[in-house]
Amino acid sequence: MRVFYSEDHRLHFPQAELSGGQFVTPFERPSRLEYILNRLRKRQFLDVVAPEAVDMAPITALLDPGYLTFLETAWDEWKAAGMGGEIIAANVPARGMHMDRIPENIDGKVGYYCHASETAITQGTWKAALSSVASAQAAQRHVAAGANAAFALCRPPGHHATADQYGGFCFINNAAVTAQMFRDSGAERVAVLDIDFHHGNGTQDIFYERADVLFASLHGAPQQTYPYFIGYADEKGRGEGEGYNFNYPMLSGTGYSQWSAALDDAIAKISAWGAEVLVVSLGVDAYKDDPISFFQLESDDFTDAGRRIGRMKLPTVFCMEGGYAVEMVGVNTVNVLEGFAD
Ligand code: Q9C
Numbered sequence: 039m040r041v042f043y044s045e046d047h048r049l050h051f052p053q054a055e056l057s058g059g060q061f062v063t064p065f066e067r068p069s070r071l072e073y074i075l076n077r078l079r080k081r082q083f084l085d086v087v088a089p090e091a092v093d094m095a096p097i098t099a100l101l102d103p104g105y106l107t108f109l110e111t112a113w114d115e116w117k118a119a120g121m122g123g124e125i126i127a128a129n130v131p132a133r134g135m136h137m138d139r140i141p142e143n144i145d146g147k148v149g150y151y152c153h154a155s156e157t158a159i160t161q162g163t164w165k166a167a168l169s170s171v172a173s174a175q176a177a178q179r180h181v182a183a184g185a186n187a188a189f190a191l192c193r194p195p196g197h198h199a200t201a202d203q204y205g206g207f208c209f210i211n212n213a214a215v216t217a218q219m220f221r222d223s224g225a226e227r228v229a230v231l232d233i234d235f236h237h238g239n240g241t242q243d244i245f246y247e248r249a250d251v252l253f254a255s256l257h258g259a260p261q262q263t264y265p266y267f268i269g270y271a272d273e274k275g276r277g278e279g280e281g282y283n284f285n286y287p288m289l290s291g292t293g294y295s296q297w298s299a300a301l302d303d304a305i306a307k308i309s310a311w312g313a314e315v316l317v318v319s320l321g322v323d324a325y326k327d328d329p330i331s332f333f334q335l336e337s338d339d340f341t342d343a344g345r346r347i348g349r350m351k352l353p354t355v356f357c358m359e360g361g362y363a364v365e366m367v368g369v370n371t372v373n374v375l376e377g378f379a380d
């Protein structure tokens with residue numbers, strides 16, 4: 039399986055994440071990818087290539103152009119306004135306020151385009167986010183050209199980013215861009231399967247009213263974890279999209295028997311629908327020792343999950359999402375890929 043990876047992810051390394059009332063070293067850090075690359079090498083995934091330059095056209099077509107301009111210019115505006123440190127959202131539109139009037143002041147704009155203040159923007163964030171989506175695009179082209187699978191080793195991750203909001207360590211929704219590119223290259227039915235521990239709110243939102251991209255997500259129940267305000271089982275899509283969104287929220291302590299039953303159900307939905315291609319939002323934070331999650335998956339369970347996904351026999355792009363038990367993030371990620379290829 040070919041792996042697409044850009045060194046430019048390093049340009050995004052915030053010093054601080056607001057976590058439990060304190061600033062901590064961000065959980066989403068560059069070393070995550072070192073562990074994954076080392077494990078790939080060890081397990082003979084030697085076909086690792088840098089992506090070509092990002093193709094902006096499918097990104098501006100799918101996402102909000104004002105949001106993209108904001109991401110591109112936010113750092114300079116923040117500095118020009120005389121603010122130090124890193125960009126952190128402090129004021130967000132809440133119940134009873136205007137949701138659709140964009141402030142002029144950069145501090146206000148940050149709140150408008152952000153949904154969770156743990157995620158900081160730094161000088162290199164925009165370039166890193168573009169390099170991340172470039173890997174997803176290269177993986178999509180590789181599979182559209184006939185490969186049966188590819189792994190986009192994306193960082194920063196993407197599934198929490200909507201068309202016009204960042205948060206949850208995500209800025210550009212790599213999996214959503216990948217799915218749309220499959221549609222543009224002729225696939226009629228594209229499925230996105232999100233096995234990251236957290237609900238893929240961004241991907242759900244982008245395709246919520248569409249019947250051509252089916253979304254299924256296995257995740258921690260929103261009453262117990264981020265993103266808290268979305269991810270319930272009764273969110274089934276809207277309008278034309280009704281019946282094409284499947285959420286599997288699960289409570290703290292969930293182990294592989296329950297998790298894999300949800301996976302099997304999602305796989306059955308995707309297969310019954312007749313998906314032609316699959317995009318997997320591959321987070322491995324369902325692991326038992328993940329520092330910010332509460333499922334109980336063992337490393338071998340990831341191999342088994344990959345095997346179940348592989349039995350669909352669909353052309354597949356894996357996009358890296360979360361996973362923060364840094365020593366094991368490599369093993370668990372590569373286990374999914376090995377199970378898939380079995
Ligand atoms: N104090 C992904 O896995 N909450 N994003 C962090 C830590 C946000 C996770 C809580 C979690 C975002 C891609």
Ligand code: ZN
Pocket residue numbers: 234235236321323359360361
């Ligand atoms: Zn996650």
